[in-house]
Amino acid sequence: MSEVYKLYSAKGSGGSIIELLLELSKAPHEITYFEWDELRVNSEYKKINPLSQVPGLVLPDGRVMTESLAIAMYLDNQFKMKLAPMDNPVFLRWSVFLVGSIYPTFTFGDVPKTWVTNPEAQKELTATTDEARKKMWLQVEEAASDEKWFLGKELSLVDIYMSVMYEWRPGKAWFDSNCPKLSKIAKTIQNRQSPLI
Numbered sequence: 669m670s671e672v673y674k675l676y677s678a679k680g681s682g683g684s685i686i687e688l689l690l691e692l693s694k695a696p697h698e699i700t701y702f703e704w705d706e707l708r709v710n711s712e713y714k715k716i717n718p719l720s721q722v723p724g725l726v727l728p729d730g731r732v733m734t735e736s737l738a739i740a741m742y743l744d745n746q747f748k749m750k751l752a753p754m755d756n757p758v759f760l761r762w763s764v765f766l767v768g769s770i771y772p773t774f775t776f777g778d779v780p781k782t783w784v785t786n787p788e789a790q791k792e793l794t795a796t797t798d799e800a801r802k803k804m805w806l807q808v809e810e811a812a813s814d815e816k817w818f819l820g821k822e823l824s825l826v827d828i829y830m831s832v833m834y835e836w837r838p839g840k841a842w843f844d845s846n847c848p849k850l851s852k853i854a855k856t857i858q859n860r861q862s863p864l865i
Contacts, residue, residue, distance in 0.1 A: 673697040674726040676713060678704055682736045682771070683723035684832045688857075689740055692865055693747035737767045740825050749865055751825045759824055762811060766829050770804050773797040774836070802838055802846070809847035818853060823864055831857035 673695050677683025683699075690697045707713060708720050716724040717734045725733045733739045744752040753759050776783055777797030780790035812818050818826040834843055834854030843851040857864065 671696055671728050673728060675699045676702065676716060676724040676726075677722045678702050678707055680835060681722045682832070685736050685828055686723045686725060686739050686743070688828055688831070689743045689749070689751075692749060692863075693743055695743070695747060735767075737763060737825070740828070744825065751823060751828065751865070753819070753822070753824065756819065756824075758811070759819060759826065762808060762818065762826050763824075763829070765804075765808070766826065766833070770801055770808075770833070773801040773804075777801075798837060802842070805838075805843070805847055805850070809850050812849040812853070814849070816853075816856070818850075827853050827857060830854050834858075 673690060675683060675686055675690065675697055677687060677699055679701060687699060702710060702713065702722065707722065710720070713724065714720055716726065716732050719734075721734065723734070723736055723739060725739050727733065733742060741752045744750070752763070774797075777794045780793040784790055784793055813820040815821055817823050818830065830850050831854045834840060834851065840851070843854070
C-alpha cells in the first residue's frame, strides 16, 4: 500500500489550503493540478468527486475524501498538528462559517450561468453574492482576536483558510482596508520566515 497522499487541486483554489496542510504535516504527497475548464469535464476526476470540485484527496489506503474542512480536520488529527481544537466553540463556529456561509457565495457567484440562464440575472447573482461575502467577512473580522491569530495565541485552521481566501474576491486591497486583523493573519502566514507549527 502506498504511503503517499494524492491531492487533486487547481491553482488558487481551496485545494491550496490542503497543500499548505500537507506541507506542514510533512506527509509524503503528490499533487495533480487541473485547469478550471478541464476540471469541469474531466471524466477521471469525476470518479473522485462527481461535483468536479477541488480539493479531492486520495488517502494512502485508496479511500477518497472531498470537502476541504473535512480533509483539513482529518489531516490535523492524523498528524497531530493541533490546528482544530474541537473543544473550542469559537473555532467550531467560525471554521464552519467559512465553508458553510462564505464558500457558497463563490459556488453560486463564480459561474452564475450554472444556476440562472438570463444574462442580467447572472450579473445580479455575481454582484449580490460578492456583496453578501463582504458583509460576512466583516463579521469574521469582528470575531477575530486582537492577538496574533484568529483564536488568540494558537494557530488554527481558521488562520490557514484565511491565508488562502485573502487572495480571493473581494481581494487583498479590500481586506487590507476593511479587515485589518484578517489581513495581518493572512500576511503572517504567506510571508512566514519560520515554521508555523
